[in-house]
Amino acid sequence: MSPVNGSSVLIITSLLLATLTLLLDWKNNNWLESILVLSIITLFLYYRNQTRANQAYLHTLLDNVSDAILTININGSILSVNNTVEEMLGYHSNELIGKNIKILMPSPYKEMHDSYLSNFKQTGHTHIIGKTREVEALRKNGEVFEVELWVHQITYKHEIQFMGIIRDISERRHVDKIKTEFISTVSHELRTPLTSIRGSLGMLKSGVLNKAPDKANRMLELAHNNTERLINLVNDILDVEKIQAGKIELKLETLNLIDIVKHSIAENEAYANTCQVTLDLKTDLDNFQIYADSLRLQQVMANLISNAAKFSPENTHVLIDIKKIDQFIRVSVIDQGAGIPEEYRNKIFQKFSQIDSSDTRQKGGTGLGLNITKAIIEHHGGHIDYTSETGKGSTFFFELIEYHNDKQPVEPETTDTISTISTKVKNHGHILVLEDEKDIANLLSLLLEQQGFNVTTCNNSEDAKQLLANNHYDAITVDIRLPGQDGLSFIKEIRNKEKHCALPVIIISAETEFNKDNTPSALRIVDWIDKPIDTQRLNKALKNALKKEASRQTTILHIEDNQDLIEMMSGLLNNKATLIHSSNMQSAKETIDAEEFDLVILDIGLPDGNGLELIPLINQKKPLVPIIIFSAQAVEKDILKQVDAALVKSTISNNELVAIIKKLTAPLGTEND
Amino acid sequence: MTELTKVLYAEDEADIREIATLALETFGELETATCESGVFVIDLAMTFQPQLILLDVMMPDMDGPTTLQALKAHPQLKHTPVIFLTAKILPDEIARFKALGAIDVISKPFDPMTLAEQIKQIWAQL
Numbered sequence: 001m002s003p004v005n006g007s008s009v010l011i012i013t014s015l016l017l018a019t020l021t022l023l024l025d026w027k028n029n030n031w032l033e034s035i036l037v038l039s040i041i042t043l044f045l046y047y048r049n050q051t052r053a054n055q056a057y058l059h060t061l062l063d064n065v066s067d068a069i070l071t072i073n074i075n076g077s078i079l080s081v082n083n084t085v086e087e088m089l090g091y092h093s094n095e096l097i098g099k100n101i102k103i104l105m106p107s108p109y110k111e112m113h114d115s116y117l118s119n120f121k122q123t124g125h126t127h128i129i130g131k132t133r134e135v136e137a138l139r140k141n142g143e144v145f146e147v148e149l150w151v152h153q154i155t156y157k158h159e160i161q162f163m164g165i166i167r168d169i170s171e172r173r174h175v176d177k178i179k180t181e182f183i184s185t186v187s188h189e190l191r192t193p194l195t196s197i198r199g200s201l202g203m204l205k206s207g208v209l210n211k212a213p214d215k216a217n218r219m220l221e222l223a224h225n226n227t228e229r230l231i232n233l234v235n236d237i238l239d240v241e242k243i244q245a246g247k248i249e250l251k252l253e254t255l256n257l258i259d260i261v262k263h264s265i266a267e268n269e270a271y272a273n274t275c276q277v278t279l280d281l282k283t284d285l286d287n288f289q290i291y292a293d294s295l296r297l298q299q300v301m302a303n304l305i306s307n308a309a310k311f312s313p314e315n316t317h318v319l320i321d322i323k324k325i326d327q328f329i330r331v332s333v334i335d336q337g338a339g340i341p342e343e344y345r346n347k348i349f350q351k352f353s354q355i356d357s358s359d360t361r362q363k364g365g366t367g368l369g370l371n372i373t374k375a376i377i378e379h380h381g382g383h384i385d386y387t388s389e390t391g392k393g394s395t396f397f398f399e400l401i402e403y404h405n406d407k408q409p410v411e412p413e414t415t416d417t418i419s420t421i422s423t424k425v426k427n428h429g430h431i432l433v434l435e436d437e438k439d440i441a442n443l444l445s446l447l448l449e450q451q452g453f454n455v456t457t458c459n460n461s462e463d464a465k466q467l468l469a470n471n472h473y474d475a476i477t478v479d480i481r482l483p484g485q486d487g488l489s490f491i492k493e494i495r496n497k498e499k500h501c502a503l504p505v506i507i508i509s510a511e512t513e514f515n516k517d518n519t520p521s522a523l524r525i526v527d528w529i530d531k532p533i534d535t536q537r538l539n540k541a542l543k544n545a546l547k548k549e550a551s552r553q554t555t556i557l558h559i560e561d562n563q564d565l566i567e568m569m570s571g572l573l574n575n576k577a578t579l580i581h582s583s584n585m586q587s588a589k590e591t592i593d594a595e596e597f598d599l600v601i602l603d604i605g606l607p608d609g610n611g612l613e614l615i616p617l618i619n620q621k622k623p624l625v626p627i628i629i630f631s632a633q634a635v636e637k638d639i640l641k642q643v644d645a646a647l648v649k650s651t652i653s654n655n656e657l658v659a660i661i662k663k664l665t666a667p668l669g670t671e672n673d
Numbered sequence: 674m675t676e677l678t679k680v681l682y683a684e685d686e687a688d689i690r691e692i693a694t695l696a697l698e699t700f701g702e703l704e705t706a707t708c709e710s711g712v713f714v715i716d717l718a719m720t721f722q723p724q725l726i727l728l729d730v731m732m733p734d735m736d737g738p739t740t741l742q743a744l745k746a747h748p749q750l751k752h753t754p755v756i757f758l759t760a761k762i763l764p765d766e767i768a769r770f771k772a773l774g775a776i777d778v779i780s781k782p783f784d785p786m787t788l789a790e791q792i793k794q795i796w797a798q799l
Contacts, residue, residue: 183763184766187763188731188761189760191782192783194782195686195689195692195782195783196686196688197782198784198785199686199689199693199696199783199785200692201784202696202784202785203695203785203786206700206786218691219692222688222692226688227689
């Protein structure tokens with residue numbers, strides 16, 4: 001926002017007059033008057049600085065509100081915009097100032113706007129002032145989106161202007177739409193069994209079937225079956241809620257998976273019969289030990305088997321195949337149904353999203369089953385997926401890791417809050433697991449231990465600090481939500497200790513409210529793994545972190561095309577860091593993708609493009625990598641927000657440059673974040 | 674208005690089909706023919722000649738609204754009144770069904786004892 005400062009003209013004129021008076025009085029040796037005038041000048045200067053500071057403060061406030069704010073004159077020409085207008089509508093302020101506001105409106109709003117203004121000119125009234133309206137706005141890229149618009153009339157220097165406050169409500173609308181669809185689906189799915197229950201009980205209650213016991217029994221049977229269906233549905237909805245809140249509870253124990261699968265087949269045979277489908281089991285195994293929740297696994301099997309039966313043609317077979325692959329077991333449920341079209345691949349495990357949610361969909365269900373199944377398998381540290389061929393059928397399979405009986409997991413009933421698992425497997429390193437949920441802690445121990453790590457678990461930050469002080473650990477996993485001190489503040493605290501300033505930290509979190517991208521980069525989180533835990537990602541993160549720690553020297557990616565500067569930087573950082581060079585966009589992109597580094601020094605003017613375009617790519621790296629822009633010209637304000645420093649070549653000394661690099665790559669915890 | 678005696682009911686849920694038929698026949702003495710999808714409605718209506726058609730909305734192969742449109746386009750069936758018997762009863766949904774030409778919408782779960790009476794009342798008001 002940049003309104004013209006009217007009072008500044010007055011201040012400057014007064015200042016000139018005062019200076020003139022002062023000079024005359026000085027000449028006339030009138031000291032007292034001179035001091036008085038000097039005081040007035042000082043006051044003027046103070047007032048002027050205050051006014052400027054206030055204006056800057058107001059601009060900052062306006063530029064940082066999340067609503068877009070703009071002003072137009074009575075002809076519709078845009079007079080001023082705040083920063084949010086640029087972000088929301090995609091224009092630079094220069095492209096908007098002086099243009100008609102209609103540039104930001106799609107039809108029919110564009111056509112209506114002139115009549116609002118001409119009506120106002122004629123009558124002095126318009127019904128849109130002071131009201132919040134929901135309208136559509138048009139971005140520079142042609143995208144139309146829903147906004148809330150509030151228009152207010154203001155008078156500035158005797159001129160009537162209009163101020164518009166625009167709030168982007170497209171996200172809110174999208175959420176509303178999903179909610180409405182969900183309510184419609186769930187309400188329909190709940191009403192369907194209720195219709196049978198109410199109908200059959202109503203028939204019984206009426207007494208008309210008193211003399212027809214067969215029909216009465218049939219009505220009882222229908223009511224009972226549909227009660228079961230209703231219970232399952234409500235359980236599914238509750239399960240989804242638990243999964244969403246990260247509160248799914250597993251009662252983990254040592255189990256024989258083969259028994260579970262056999263039991264599940266027997267349990268679901270009756271349902272398969274109603275679909276006229278036969279269930280077959282194929283396996284060479286009698287016993288395969290897993291560490292899992294028996295009821296939850298049966299739920300998984302029931303879902304996969306009933307889906308396969310439901311979508312199979314009559315008189316076909318559903319094959320349940322159990323195979324061992326390395327230390328994993330794979331259970332596949334294979335049907336001969338119509339198959340799943342490839343375009344639905346991204347949707348299949350999402351909640352509430354059935355392939356066919358239209359009124360003509362073939363099969364009932366809330367579209368929750370596979371979402372729950374996936375969550376259960378992933379909470380067990382497993383993996384689930386499917387293959388499908390249109391017209392031939394689908395195979396849904398999950399894999400779980402084998403559990404070796406000779407390695408005892410932490411007993412759930414132990415009163416000791418600190419437990420170490422001994423292992424006979426090759427020791428890749430000692431990991432401290434800070435996790436208050438016992439089941440998750442046990443699962444993490446099991447998974448890490450089977451990957452060759454030595455594991456100690458503890459359930460609160462105080463114990464963790466004590467363990468860290470007295471022992472050596474190669475890495476730590478931290479749950480974000482802990483009793484007492486939370487995970488992030490715990491990490492901040494240990495980072496300030498010399499001993500732990502470089503300890504690799506992996507966050508394990510079920511929290512959706514934490515914004516990972518806003519986590520201070522000074523905390524140097526190696527990875528942020530959401531619950532349910534992706535085992536492969538956890539292993540990779542730990543192994544990479546440990547490898548890096550072993551041969552730790554700061555690595556800097558220097559993106560620069562000027563050979564002299566490349567040599568200068570090499571000389572400057574000799575023995576202090578390992579430098580990787582890229583002299584054009586193409587090679588920089590490849591390096592960013594393939595290599596790990598601790599800092600990027602980025603030139604903007606590269607032979608094959610603008611270096612600024614690399615910033616989003618660099619910002620995808622986990623952990624976040626600090627960026628220094630080192631270029632011939634200063635960068636714009638919005639770029640500055642995305643980087644850690646922007647230095648202009650030739651205006652900065654070598655010592656200053658090294659100091660900044662050192663600061664950004666300093667051992668962790670020596671900085672205040 | 675002649676008395677209502679013959680209705681056709683399309684519903685994919687076998688349990689509901691069974692209960693509704695029993696209710697319509699027991700309490701309303703309505704001769705009821707049923708089918709499990711909109712696909713069969715036109716052929717069944719041509720042979721059974723119902724006075725009124727009850728349609729579920731969500732059905733495989735051919736849903737209730739599409740069936741209604743097919744009936745409206747049929748020279749001999751376009752005047753046969755259609756009522757939706759559905760669990761899709763959000764206000765927007767009901768408005769959509771009526772806009773398509775349904776004479777009324779009965780919500781599920783329905784009361785089996787009064788279902789026939791409800792349908793006869795709608796019939797009487799035509």
